Amino acid sequence: MLSALVWFRRDLRHFDHAALHHALRRAGRVHCAFVFDSGILDALPSRRDRRVEFIHASVVELDEALDALSCRAAGSGGGLLVRHGRAEEVVPRLAAELGVDAVFANRDYEPAAIARDSRVAQRLAEQGIGFVDCKDQVVFERDEVLTRDGKPFSVFTPYRNAWLKRLDADGGALDAWRIEGQAGRLAPKAPGERIPALAEIGFEPAGLSGSALPAGMRGGRALFEDFAARIDRYADARDFPALKGVSYLSTHLRFGTVSIRELAAFAHGHGSEGARAWLSELIWRDFYHMILWHHPQVVARCFRPECERLRWDEAPGLFAAWCEARTGYPIVDAAMRQLEQSGYMHNRLRMLAASFLVKDLGIDWRLGERHFAARLNDYDLAANNGGWQWAASTGCDAQPWFRIFNPVTQSQRFDPEGRFIRRYLPELAQVPERFLHAPWTLDAAAQRAAGVRIGIDYPAPVVDHAQARLRTLARFGVLKA
Ligand SMILES: Cc1cc2nc3c(=O)[nH]c(=O)nc-3n(C[C@H](O)[C@H](O)[C@H](O)COP(=O)(O)OP(=O)(O)OC[C@H]3O[C@@H](n4cnc5c(N)ncnc54)[C@H](O)[C@@H]3O)c2cc1C
Numbered sequence: 511m512l513s514a515l516v517w518f519r520r521d522l523r524h525f526d527h528a529a530l531h532h533a534l535r536r537a538g539r540v541h542c543a544f545v546f547d548s549g550i551l552d553a554l555p556s557r558r559d560r561r562v563e564f565i566h567a568s569v570v571e572l573d574e575a576l577d578a579l580s581c582r583a584a585g586s587g588g589g590l591l592v593r594h595g596r597a598e599e600v601v602p603r604l605a606a607e608l609g610v611d612a613v614f615a616n617r618d619y620e621p622a623a624i625a626r627d628s629r630v631a632q633r634l635a636e637q638g639i640g641f642v643d644c645k646d647q648v649v650f651e652r653d654e655v656l657t658r659d660g661k662p663f664s665v666f667t668p669y670r671n672a673w674l675k676r677l678d679a680d681g682g683a684l685d686a687w688r689i690e691g692q693a694g695r696l697a698p699k700a701p702g703e704r705i706p707a708l709a710e711i712g713f714e715p716a717g718l719s720g721s722a723l724p725a726g727m728r729g730g731r732a733l734f735e736d737f738a739a740r741i742d743r744y745a746d747a748r749d750f751p752a753l754k755g756v757s758y759l760s761t762h763l764r765f766g767t768v769s770i771r772e773l774a775a776f777a778h779g780h781g782s783e784g785a786r787a788w789l790s791e792l793i794w795r796d797f798y799h800m801i802l803w804h805h806p807q808v809v810a811r812c813f814r815p816e817c818e819r820l821r822w823d824e825a826p827g828l829f830a831a832w833c834e835a836r837t838g839y840p841i842v843d844a845a846m847r848q849l850e851q852s853g854y855m856h857n858r859l860r861m862l863a864a865s866f867l868v869k870d871l872g873i874d875w876r877l878g879e880r881h882f883a884a885r886l887n888d889y890d891l892a893a894n895n896g897g898w899q900w901a902a903s904t905g906c907d908a909q910p911w912f913r914i915f916n917p918v919t920q921s922q923r924f925d926p927e928g929r930f931i932r933r934y935l936p937e938l939a940q941v942p943e944r945f946l947h948a949p950w951t952l953d954a955a956a957q958r959a960a961g962v963r964i965g966i967d968y969p970a971p972v973v974d975h976a977q978a979r980l981r982t983l984a985r986f987g988v989l990k991a
Pocket residue numbers: 748756757758759760761763764791792794795796798855856857858860861864882886888889890891893894895896897898901
C-alpha cells in the first residue's frame with residue numbers, strides 16, 4: 511500500500527495505538543487527521559464545554575508529539591491535519607485530496623458512531639479507497655468473550671471470570687501496538703496547515719486549565735503515576751468520596767490519552783488486592799461496551815423489556831431540585847454540586863444520586879442519564895447507560911429493584927465525618943457531624959447555633975425517604991404481575 515490516512519477519534523495518543531500501528535506497517539507514507547465533528551459539537555448544549563477544551567488541548571499535544579516522533583525516527587516531521595466539519599464528509603474528501611489507498615481508524619461501539627463509520631466506509635469505497643477499523647479502546651470486544659453456549663453474557667461476575675480466563679489464554683492481548691520502528695513513514699504536513707483555535711470551532715474556554723483534570727497524554731501519564739503509587743489501597747479507599755482513593759483516569763480512558771492495555775497490564779501484573787479490584791473496574795468498562803454492541807436498543811430502552819411497563823412520575827419541580835442540588839439530602843446535593851463544578855462525580859455518588867432520582871423521586875432514569883451525559887467530562891454512552899440502568903434496576907445485572915439506597919445511612923457510611931459534604935455545601939459547614947447527614951433533624955436553637963435555617967439557607971427534604979421507598983416498591987410491583 512502506498513499511502514494511508516489514520517483518522518484519530520477517541521484515541522488521542524501516539525503510542526500503543528492499533529490503527530496507527532497497522533497503517534505504519536502496511537503503508538509507505540502515513541497521514542494523520544482529526545476532525546472536530548460538527549455533527550457532534552453542534553448538538554452540545556453549551557458553548558463552554560470542558561470536554562471540547564480537553565479534546566482541543568489533547569489534539570494540540572498530539573500534533574506536536576507526532577511531529578517529534580517522526581523527527582526522532584529520521585523522518586521529515588509529521589503532525590495532525592485538523593479539520594472542522596461533518597466527519598462523514600470531511601474524511602472521504604481529505605482521503606481523496608491526499609490520494610491515500612485506505613483510511614485506518616480505531617473501532618467505536620456506539621450505535622451512532624457505527625452508523626457514521628459505515629457511511630464513511632461506503633463513501634470511501636465509492637472512491638476506491640479502503641476503510642480498515644481496528645480494535646483498540648477495549649481489551650476484549652464484541653464476541654470475544656462469550657458464554658459456553660456462545661451467547662453474550664448479561665451478568666458481570668461470570669463475564670469477568672471468562673474475561674480473565676481469556677486473558678490467560680491469549681498472552682498477547684495486553685501487548686502494546688508498537689509505533690516507533692516505523693514512525694519515519696509519518697507524512698509531513700503541508701505548509702500553512704494549522705490547528706483551529708477553540709473559538710474558531712465555536713467554543714469558549716470552560717475552565718479546564720484551572721481544574722484538577724490535566725489534559726493530553728502528559729496529563730494521563732501524571733494521573734496514572736500518581737494512582738500507581740496508591741493502587742494497593744484502592745479496594746479500601748475507593749468508596750469514600752472525601753478520600754483520594756480512585757484513579758480519576760476516566761476522562762483519559764474516554765478520549766484515549768492513556769492506553770487501556772497499559773493500564774490493564776499494570777493492574778494484572780501488580781496483583782495486589784487493590785490492583786485486582788481496579789482491574790475489575792476496567793473489566794466493567796469492557797462489559798458495558800460489549801452490552802452496548804450486542805444490545806444497541808438500550809440507548810433508548812430498558813435492557814429488561816418488562817421494565818418498560820414501569821410508569822414514572824412527571825415531576826419537573828423535583829427533577830429541577832435534583833439537577834440544581836436542592837433536594838435537602840446533603841450527600842445527594844454535594845454530589846450534584848461536584849458534578850456541576852468539576853464535571854466529575856465519584857462512583858459511589860453516581861450510584862446514590864441516580865438511585866435517588868429514580869427511587870426517591872420516581873423519575874425516569876432516562877432524564878438523569880441525559881443530565882449526566884451533558885455534564886460528565888468522562889461521559890461515555892456505554893458506561894453511563896449501564897450505570898443508570900444498574901441504579902434504576904432496569905439493566906443487565908442491575909441492583910435488585912427492592913434494594914433502595916437510604917440516602918442518610920449511605921451518607922453516614924461513606925462520608926462519616928461529612929468532609930465531602932462540607933467541601934461542597936459550605937452552608938452546612940458548622941452543622942455538627944451527627945446532624946449533617948439529615949440536617950432537618952436540628953431543632954431551631956441548634957440551627958441558629960450552626961448558622962443555617964433549614965428551608966431558607968438550605969432546603970428541607972423534597973421527599974420523605976420512607977414514603978418514597980413505599981411508592982417505589984409499589985411502582986416496581988407491576989414487574990411481579
Ligand atoms: C449512574 C452512573 C453513571 C456513570 N457514567 C459513567 C460515564 O459516563 N463514563 C464513565 O467512564 N463511567 C461512568 N460510570 C462509572 C464510574 O462511576 C466511573 O467510571 C468512575 O467514577 C470514574 O472515576 P475513576 O476514573 O476515578 O474510576 P476508577 O475507580 O479509578 O476506575 C477506573 C476506570 O474503570 C472504569 N470504570 C469504573 N467503574 C466503572 C463502571 N461501573 N462501569 C464502566 N466502567 C467503569 C472507568 O473507565 C474508570 O476510569 C457511571 C456510573 C454510574 C453509577
